[in-house]
Amino acid sequence: TPGPAGSTTSCSLTRFLIEEQRAGRVGPDLRLLIEVVARACKSISIAVGKGALGGVLGDAGTPGAASVNIQGEAQKKLDVIANDVLLEANAWGGHLAGLASEEMDHSMPIPDVYPRGNYLLLFDPLDGSSNIDVNISVGTIFSVLRCPEGVTTPGDEHFLQPGTAQVAAGYCTYGPNTTLVLTVGHGTHAFTLDREIGSFMLTTRGMRIPEETREFAVNMSNQRHWQPPMQAYIADLLAGTTGPRGKDFNMRWVASMVADVHRILTRGGIFSYPLDAKCEAKGGKLRLMYEANPMSFLVEQAGGAASTGRARMMEVQPSGLHQRVPVFLGSRAEVEAAVGYHLEHD
Ligand code: AHM
Ligand code: MG
Numbered sequence: 001t002p003g004p005a006g007s008t009t010s011c012s013l014t015r016f017l018i019e020e021q022r023a024g025r026v027g028p029d030l031r032l033l034i035e036v037v038a039r040a041c042k043s044i045s046i047a048v049g050k051g052a053l054g055g056v057l058g059d060a061g062t063p064g065a066a067s068v069n070i071q072g073e074a075q076k077k078l079d080v081i082a083n084d085v086l087l088e089a090n091a092w093g094g095h096l097a098g099l100a101s102e103e104m105d106h107s108m109p110i111p112d113v114y115p116r117g118n119y120l121l122l123f124d125p126l127d128g129s130s131n132i133d134v135n136i137s138v139g140t141i142f143s144v145l146r147c148p149e150g151v152t153t154p155g156d157e158h159f160l161q162p163g164t165a166q167v168a169a170g171y172c173t174y175g176p177n178t179t180l181v182l183t184v185g186h187g188t189h190a191f192t193l194d195r196e197i198g199s200f201m202l203t204t205r206g207m208r209i210p211e212e213t214r215e216f217a218v219n220m221s222n223q224r225h226w227q228p229p230m231q232a233y234i235a236d237l238l239a240g241t242t243g244p245r246g247k248d249f250n251m252r253w254v255a256s257m258v259a260d261v262h263r264i265l266t267r268g269g270i271f272s273y274p275l276d277a278k279c280e281a282k283g284g285k286l287r288l289m290y291e292a293n294p295m296s297f298l299v300e301q302a303g304g305a306a307s308t309g310r311a312r313m314m315e316v317q318p319s320g321l322h323q324r325v326p327v328f329l330g331s332r333a334e335v336e337a338a339v340g341y342h343l344e345h346d
Contacts, residue, residue, distance in 0.1 A: 013038055013180065013191050013200040026184050029095040029117050030168060033144060037121070038180055038191075038200055040089035041140050041172035044082045044126070045193065048138065048174040056081060057133045070105040070322055071287075076132045079103055082125035082140060096121055097147035098154035100321055102290055107321060109153045116152060119167070120145040120159055122290040127171075128256025137175030139258025143294040144168040156321045159289065163314030169294035173258045181207070181265065181298060188265065188302040209304035210268035213331040215250045217260045217271045225276035229309065229345040233338050245337075257286065261295050261329070265302055270330040270338065274309065284308075284324040288316060292327050305335040309342040 017031045026034070047056055060075040061067035067075045083103040090096055091110060095117040100107035102124040110116045121144055128138040144167050148158050170182040178193035180200050188207045191200035216237055223234065237249040252269070254260050260271050279285045286292050296306030296313040306313040306329035316325060328338045 011202040013182075013202070016189070016191070016202050020184060020186070025186050026168075029119065030144070030184065032093055033090075033095040033117075033119055033121065034168060034170075034182065034184075036089050036093050036095070037086070037123075037142055037170070038172075040086045041178070041180060042193065042198065042200075043085045043089075044140060045172070045174050045178040047081050047085070048078060048126075048132075051135060069103050071102070073129070075103065076126070076129050078132050078138075079126045079129055086123055086125050086140070090121060093117075095119055097151070098158070099123075100156070100159050100289070101125060102127075102287060102322070107154065107156050107159055109155075118147050120147050120154060122159060122294075124287070124290045127258050127291065128254070131254070131256050137173055137254065137256050137259040137262075139171050139173040139256060139262075141171045141258060141291055141294050142169065143290055143297070159321055160318040162317055163288075163293035163296055166293060166297050166314075169297040171258050171261070171294065171298070173262050175259060175262075179203070179262070181262065183298050183301040185297075185301065188298045190265075207265050207302040209265060209299065209302045209331055211303070211331055211333045213268040213270060213334050214247055215252060215267075215269040216334070217251070217253050217264070217269060219253055219255070219273070220251070222274075222276045222278065225278055227275055227345075229342040230272075230274040230276075232345065233341040236341075257291060257295065261299070264304070264330040265298065268331045270328065270334040272329075272338065273327045275326045279324065282324045284326040286324060286327050288313075288318055288323045288325045289321060292325050292329075295327075296329055299329045303332065304330050305332045307335055307339050309339060310346070 020026045059066040060077045060080045092114045094115040097116045098109045100122045123142040145161050168184045172180045180191045190204040192203040194201050236244050240248040273285045299306050308326050
């Protein structure tokens with residue numbers, strides 16, 4: 001098989017998926033689903049890449065009346081474009097029973113005019129919205145679940161499955177290059193878009209997150225709003241070599257979860273969006289179903305850990321499609337350290 005770590009033998013996403021199918025790790029419908037999502041990501045990549053030339057920057061809606069999504073956030077034109085691309089691409093293939101998106105109030109069963117399949121797809125079409133207009137990496141995040149047995153017209157309740165039920169998850173980052181990172185439950189693999197031939201090529205088979213790290217990602221401007229465990233944890237990281245952790249830590253915060261997680265999958269680190277006084281009432285800032293869970297699946301499959309601070313992320317029983325959670329994920333030992341502070345303060 002091509003593409004062991006460090007191998008230069010070229011392997012496209014298509015070939016990778018066919019070989020996964022032969023190995024019994026993906027069925028034909030899941031393979032088609034991933035191919036379709038990857039193709040949609042290519043179109044989103046092209047739209048994002050046009051920037052100001054494509055007339056795609058700025059807010060959606062009309063001037064003075066920007067459109068707002070279910071989260072109460074102003075939608076960017078590219079949020080809406082990316083959502084439409086993913087809906088259109090996935091509607092007719094016959095692999096899905098329904099879809100759910102950060103940008104839509106409720107899930108959507110596949111229209112009756114098309115055959116329905118056995119999978120449910122959830123996505124954040126364009127994560128990192130605050131970075132769209134300033135030419136900083138943004139990305140698409142997706143999660144795939146099985147449609148419960150016997151359900152032909154899925155509703156929101158059928159999507160409320162814990163992260164451990166995911167059959168595939170991934171993201172695509174639109175940055176200096178476009179990279180798709182994917183898991184079907186057998187490792188986490190990265191595919192870089194070869195823009196000349198238009199194919200995603202396997203560039204890292206079996207990503208591994210280093211156990212230990214000296215790098216953390218958090219929005220430090222929220223410090224005064226954090227709860228005591230988070231205050232104590234970050235204070236100890238900032239204390240450096242003379243503090244209880246005995247080492248200096250560096251900080252990075254892109255404010256696009258996709259870009260921050262991509263860095264962590266590449267060189268380690270811990271990403272956190274804890275509870276704070278501003279987001280406490282909502283349960284957190286980031287969304288469980290199409291942000292935290294797919295990222296947790298990818299991170300665990302690369303040897304890392306993902307937690308709410310108090311429980312394994314993928315074991316959280318969801319109660320709502322747009323439910324929010326506190327997030328800690330990345331290098332295993334560092335996530336365990338952060339969880340330790342929470343347990344100590346409870
Ligand atoms: P979005 O889905 O509306 O783009 O919000 C999610 C983003 C994450 O990508 C990022 O980690 C976080 O929100 C940034 O938050 P902040 O604005 O506090 O820096
Ligand atoms: Mg998002």
